[in-house]
Amino acid sequence: PVGWLSGSCLLLRRTAFEGVDGFDSRYFMFFEDVDLGDRLTRAGWLNVFVPTARATHAKSHSVSRHPEKMIPAHHASAYRFQADRHRGPLWSPVRLALRAGLAARSRLAVAAARREQRS
Known part of the structure; x- marks a missing residue:
């Protein structure tokens, strides 16, 4: 499980x-x-x-082609998942910190992906 x-x-x-x-x-x-x-x-x-099950997944094609769109979408979904499960005023500081942290991480990840595309 x-x-x-x-x-x-x-x-x-x-x-x-x-x-x-x-x-x-x-x-x-x-x-x-x-x-x-x-x-x-x-x-x-x-x-x-x-x-014992096997599957082959050719991942990250969409992300690698359009990191400027896909990486922020990933971080927005991560926020949505956590925000849905941590509702109410008591969780507001956590949601705020999470939103800020994910936004910063998204910007860094997009910049890194763009550098990798250029190399």
């Missing part, structure tokens, strides 16, 4: 998927699988990793 499974290779029961209203459309390309796994767990389903 695990908390969530990568959406790049994911099998699940239709009743489970429909029972949690499927993927959340607010997520663009990142964290939709983390969110789905979390909601499945909260609904009583079990996320199970099968180490």
